[in-house]
Amino acid sequence: MRPPSFSGQKVGELLESRYNPRRIRAVALRVVRQLKRDPRTIGLITFAPIFLMVLFGYALSGEMSGIHLGVVDHGGQDGLRSSLQGEKDFDLLYLGSQSDAQKLISDGRLQGAVVMDGGAVRLLLDASSPQVSDRIQAAVIQGLRPREATAGQVDVRYVYGYDLEMMDSVGPAVLGLVVFFFTFITTTISFLRERTQGTLEKFMVSPLSRTEMVSGYLLGFSLFTVIQSATTMLVVVFGFGVPMNGSPLTAFAIILLLGAGALVLGALFSNFASSEFQVVQFIPIVILPQVVLSGVWWPLQSIPSFIRPISYLLPLTYSSDALRMVMLKGATLSQVLVPDLLFLGGFFLVMFAAATAMLRREVG
Amino acid sequence: MAKDDDGGRAFDGRYAVVAEGLQKSFGQLRVLKDLSVSIPRGTTYCLLGPNGSGKTTLIRAIVGLIRLDGGRMQVLGQPVGQVGRLYPRIGYMTQHRALYPDLTLQENMEFFAGLYGVMGQRRADRISDLLEMVELTEHRDRLAGDLSGGMYQRLSLACTLIHEPELLLLDEPTVGIDPLLRQAFWEYFDGLAAGGVTIIITTHLMDEAERCQVVGFMRGGSMLAESSPEALKRLAGLFTTLRLWTGDLEGDRARLESRGYEVRVGAGPALEVVLQSHDQIKAVLDQVQPLDVRLVEPSLDQAFLKLAEVR
Numbered sequence A: 001m002r003p004p005s006f007s008g009q010k011v012g013e014l015l016e017s018r019y020n021p022r023r024i025r026a027v028a029l030r031v032v033r034q035l036k037r038d039p040r041t042i043g044l045i046t047f048a049p050i051f052l053m054v055l056f057g058y059a060l061s062g063e064m065s066g067i068h069l070g071v072v073d074h075g076g077q078d079g080l081r082s083s084l085q086g087e088k089d090f091d092l093l094y095l096g097s098q099s100d101a102q103k104l105i106s107d108g109r110l111q112g113a114v115v116m117d118g119g120a121v122r123l124l125l126d127a128s129s130p131q132v133s134d135r136i137q138a139a140v141i142q143g144l145r146p147r148e149a150t151a152g153q154v155d156v157r158y159v160y161g162y163d164l165e166m167m168d169s170v171g172p173a174v175l176g177l178v179v180f181f182f183t184f185i186t187t188t189i190s191f192l193r194e195r196t197q198g199t200l201e202k203f204m205v206s207p208l209s210r211t212e213m214v215s216g217y218l219l220g221f222s223l224f225t226v227i228q229s230a231t232t233m234l235v236v237v238f239g240f241g242v243p244m245n246g247s248p249l250t251a252f253a254i255i256l257l258l259g260a261g262a263l264v265l266g267a268l269f270s271n272f273a274s275s276e277f278q279v280v281q282f283i284p285i286v287i288l289p290q291v292v293l294s295g296v297w298w299p300l301q302s303i304p305s306f307i308r309p310i311s312y313l314l315p316l317t318y319s320s321d322a323l324r325m326v327m328l329k330g331a332t333l334s335q336v337l338v339p340d341l342l343f344l345g346g347f348f349l350v351m352f353a354a355a356t357a358m359l360r361r362e363v364g
Numbered sequence B: 001m002a003k004d005d006d007g008g009r010a011f012d013g014r015y016a017v018v019a020e021g022l023q024k025s026f027g028q029l030r031v032l033k034d035l036s037v038s039i040p041r042g043t044t045y046c047l048l049g050p051n052g053s054g055k056t057t058l059i060r061a062i063v064g065l066i067r068l069d070g071g072r073m074q075v076l077g078q079p080v081g082q083v084g085r086l087y088p089r090i091g092y093m094t095q096h097r098a099l100y101p102d103l104t105l106q107e108n109m110e111f112f113a114g115l116y117g118v119m120g121q122r123r124a125d126r127i128s129d130l131l132e133m134v135e136l137t138e139h140r141d142r143l144a145g146d147l148s149g150g151m152y153q154r155l156s157l158a159c160t161l162i163h164e165p166e167l168l169l170l171d172e173p174t175v176g177i178d179p180l181l182r183q184a185f186w187e188y189f190d191g192l193a194a195g196g197v198t199i200i201i202t203t204h205l206m207d208e209a210e211r212c213q214v215v216g217f218m219r220g221g222s223m224l225a226e227s228s229p230e231a232l233k234r235l236a237g238l239f240t241t242l243r244l245w246t247g248d249l250e251g252d253r254a255r256l257e258s259r260g261y262e263v264r265v266g267a268g269p270a271l272e273v274v275l276q277s278h279d280q281i282k283a284v285l286d287q288v289q290p291l292d293v294r295l296v297e298p299s300l301d302q303a304f305l306k307l308a309e310v311r
């Protein structure tokens, strides 16, 4: 038997048979046509994010009066702790280490932090907002007063952060959340429909490969992801005055990569649902953990360390970080490459492979 | 796993589909039981059998949609494991709905054309020809979901034919289609078969089965018999009979029997003369002067019932 030859033409043919741009385009065009004809979904895709942002914006604007104070408690200062807990306008965030606290202050997400370490009390304050710093310092001294002797031991350090409103920090992360949520739900339902309306069976008996099918969906949906993230971004930036210090294109790139991950995850999960009712049940399984654990609302560092490994497996953790870096600190694409884009890219590839493998040819 | 090797006598190029000893179970339910089938190229082959006899399952096995538990099969000369390579040459119309209700007829057809690389002028021509054939031209911009049941079925057929497949598998394509259009479809199918296309079709309508060159009787997941409709009737011991009402039942019977005809007395009472061919009608009528005559053709369902009893 002759060994198989791999001439350029053969490889070209093989590629052509498995990955044909025309077929991908046919799928993409079809997806766009279907969505175009579905005004409710289009409305949902474009206006729901705006609605959500407005809702969050108002809900969070009330919280802006609170002072976000980190507490690193290594024991020994029960009196101070309970006195701080009694301060009504303090939002306490319990953290594991001083370096976590330092990072959050420099990110603008905390206005200060108290480190209690036996007899010693260290106070980290944001140098950019002196009034708040004074307020924190006064409260700490107040808390220590019953034990006058230690009052002198407060070691005050200044960290260079910046004055950040709650919406500034939440906005970029919610941008990712909104895109992830809607892309995941719409694609899960679309893929499920392919199966329930019998078209998947016809696909399977056509030259269209599974890779081409998922790629076609990616192409078709990316158009809507762009529209969706553009509207949401406009609301975030112009409606709520969240800064856009980096390039909007970089932010788009991050969102598109996240959206692509959500799409292939949806394609994968569609295999586990047999009705649209069951798709709704994925929301608490897939979306809720991300809302709670990925640092959208409260910093990752405040999540108890035994669940934090889960946080590091969630794509939203990385998109939130990357979008904050770009929008607030003006980071470039290369600055968010490691670990954020690398993780998002890896997540996409793994889920893509899993989704195409699951769309089996043998349906029965 | 189905074995892919060939070497059996029937496994040669004359057949579009040839299979031996196919086995398939869904859990406890044995759906294909040691099924064998051979479908010559360029024929119209009808799968006939009661609900649940495994017709759809056999078709899905042929196109590689289900993994067989045993047996071997070749499709267009390829072992069944390689059937994926043949998809550009196969057209499969599913029994159940498989189109996009939220796309127009034109868009549905364009999409399936795109999957098969039918582009440009050829695509435009194919779409208008096929819409013409299924008489849906004036509805081309309506949504597929708004079509009536029969119209939907017609669109589904048109989409299946878009890439001019050489092996067509049509699972109950004429359900819900009016008699006039059904007639037109069958003429179209005959034309395709004359051009070398192999058509595998399932139906519950006997007149449609009669039109096929080969009929496969399926029951309980196996092939009861496969042959031409006429041969199947003969195999079942059914013949065309001439039914004669005469004044002299016994006398006429004796006369005909003496000429070598097989004669029975049937309900009526009337004489039933078994004919080997229609040419004998005149000869029989020369012998007797009946009050009334009727030609009785056996039907395929009678043949099916007979064969199902025997085997």
Ligand SMILES: Nc1ncnc2c1ncn2[C@@H]1O[C@H](COP(=O)(O)OP(=O)(O)OP(=O)(O)O)[C@@H](O)[C@H]1O
Residues within 6 Å of the ligand: A364, B026, B029, B031, B049, B050, B051, B052, B053, B054, B055, B056, B057, B058, B095
């Ligand atoms: N995917 C499946 N899972 C479980 N059982 C199945 C599956 N597909 C078919 N069956 C069973 O296999 C048997 C044969 O089904 P099949 O669809 O092949 O029948 P059919 O001859 O096409 O019937 P009909 O004339 O009603 O179309 C039925 O009992 C059916 O319930």
Ligand SMILES: [Mg+2]
Residues within 6 Å of the ligand: B055, B056, B057, B095, B171
């Ligand atoms: Mg069937």
